[in-house]
Amino acid sequence: VQLQASGGGLVQAGDSLRLSCAAATSSRRTFNSNNYSMGWFRQAPGKEREFVAGISRSVSITQYADSVKGRFTISRDYAKNTVSLQMNSLKPEDTAVYYCAASWSATVKIITTPDQYTNWGQGTLVTVSS
Numbered sequence: 553v554q555l556q557a558s559g560g561g562l563v564q565a566g567d568s569l570r571l572s573c574a575a576a577t578s579s580r581r582t583f584n585s586n587n588y589s590m591g592w593f594r595q596a597p598g599k600e601r602e603f604v605a606g607i608s609r610s611v612s613i614t615q616y617a618d619s620v621k622g623r624f625t626i627s628r629d630y631a632k633n634t635v636s637l638q639m640n641s642l643k644p645e646d647t648a649v650y651y652c653a654a655s656w657s658a659t660v661k662i663i664t665t666p667d668q669y670t671n672w673g674q675g676t677l678v679t680v681s682s
Contacts, residue, residue, distance in 0.1 A: 553588070553671040554578055557652045560676030563642055567680070571637040573652030573673055585633040586610060589657040592626060592637045593666060594648035594678075601651070605637060606662040615662040620646075642680045649675040 559571040571592065575585050591606035605616045605626035614626050625638040635652060653669035663669060 553654055555652050555654060555671055555673035557650065557673035557676045560650060560678045562679045562681065565643055565680055565682050567642050568638070568640045569642065569678060571639065571650055571652075571676060571678075573635045573637075575633045575635070575654055575671075585628070585654070586630050587656055588654045589661070589663045590628060590635045590652065590654045591663060591669065592635075592650060592652055594646075594650045595675075596648040599648075601666050603664045603666075604650070606664055607635060608660040608662050609657050611660055613660055613662060615664065639678070642678075644680045644682045647678060647680050649677050651675045 554576050555573055557573045563569055587609050589609050592604040593601050594604050595601040603617050604620055605624055607614050607626045607628050623641045628635040652673040654671045655669045
């Protein structure tokens with residue numbers, strides 16, 4: 553599975569951004585993202601990669617890190633094989649490279665740890681100025 557993230561940029565505190573991640577297979581097989589748990593992580597300079605938001609397979613249960621709860625919204629479009637992260641009320645501490653991740657899952661449990669994801673996008677930089 554190949555993931556392509558986009559939508560990062562430079563914004564001011566309080567602004568909004570929408571990140572998108574498109575999933576596809578490298579082969580000619582039709583890709584069905586319905587069976588994949590997907591998530592967004594971020595990594596600031598000098599810090600470890602941290603969980604931001606996740607969305608389950610099938611029924612789209614969501615989970616958020618406490619630091620973004622109420623400001624960020626994760627969603628997915630099964631028909632387009634995409635997952636998005638709407639980020640509102642951005643703060644300077646949200647500055648990081650944001651990565652989308654996907655992993656085939658047999659359950660609707662949301663994956664929150666990086667090492668459990670098997671597929672990663674290339675990352676998109678979000679910079680929030682004060």
